[in-house]
Amino acid sequence: MANPTDISHPLFARLWTLFLSPGAEHAGVAEHRNELLAGLSGRIIEIGAGNGLNFRHYPAGVAEVVALEPEPYLRRHAEQAAAEAPVSVTVVAGVADALPADEGGFDAGVASLVLCSVPDQAAALRELRRVIRPGGELRFYEHVVAHGGRAAATQRRLDRWGIWPRVGAGCHLARDTETAIEDAGFVIERCRRFPFGPGPFQIPHILGSARRPE
Numbered sequence: 001m002a003n004p005t006d007i008s009h010p011l012f013a014r015l016w017t018l019f020l021s022p023g024a025e026h027a028g029v030a031e032h033r034n035e036l037l038a039g040l041s042g043r044i045i046e047i048g049a050g051n052g053l054n055f056r057h058y059p060a061g062v063a064e065v066v067a068l069e070p071e072p073y074l075r076r077h078a079e080q081a082a083a084e085a086p087v088s089v090t091v092v093a094g095v096a097d098a099l100p101a102d103e104g105g106f107d108a109g110v111a112s113l114v115l116c117s118v119p120d121q122a123a124a125l126r127e128l129r130r131v132i133r134p135g136g137e138l139r140f141y142e143h144v145v146a147h148g149g150r151a152a153a154t155q156r157r158l159d160r161w162g163i164w165p166r167v168g169a170g171c172h173l174a175r176d177t178e179t180a181i182e183d184a185g186f187v188i189e190r191c192r193r194f195p196f197g198p199g200p201f202q203i204p205h206i207l208g209s210a211r212r213p214e
Helices: 010-037 072-083 121-131 149-160 163-167 177-183
Strands: 042-047 062-068 089-092 106-112 132-143 187-196 203-211
Touching: 010 072, 010 106, 010 132, 010 203, 042 121, 072 089, 106 121, 121 132, 121 177, 132 177, 149 163, 177 187, 177 203
Parallel strands: 042 062, 042 106, 062 089, 106 132
Antiparallel strands: 132 203, 187 203
16 A cells, blocks of 8 residues: 555656666765764654665764655665664655654754755755754755856756756755755754766755754
8 A cells, every 4th residue: 555655756766776876876975975974873864865875874873763755666775775774774654844753853854865856845844843852953965056147047947947857856956955944943053065966067065964953
């Protein structure tokens, strides 16, 4: 029986797992994952875990990871990755704007290449703020809109015309995720901005951490 929170993108999920993600990992995403997760400890919630590529990068101080993934094909691969992870990982079906978790139940949340594709980014960030304890962290690694100019205009056109979201299973190129994190009530403590992508297709990315105020 299908889970009511399932969001199926069968073609993209297979392309991502078989071809796109292995190339991205070798091109530098694996190093970004190490930076994203370094120093985490305690109980962690990860949204949009995909096929579980973060799992092998969690440090030993992490007691438990609850990883949500709504896409069935990706979730099955995440379950396989969880079985080989160096820390305890439980993969569950779920969506970011309605997290199946108690308020303040986690020491940190992780959003990794997912806030571009959630249907309601503000709602997802509000939910993360709800389930992260006061004083807890949000770790984020996302591609974002460029700072003006032709690049930003092109990103906005691709989103507005629906071209990129259709190709990328709901992904949006023109989201200002750093501002959205702040608007959700987090205090950004560090944020590294850098271009990254295949060949000439360099897209701005941000990688850093924010904190839920005490």
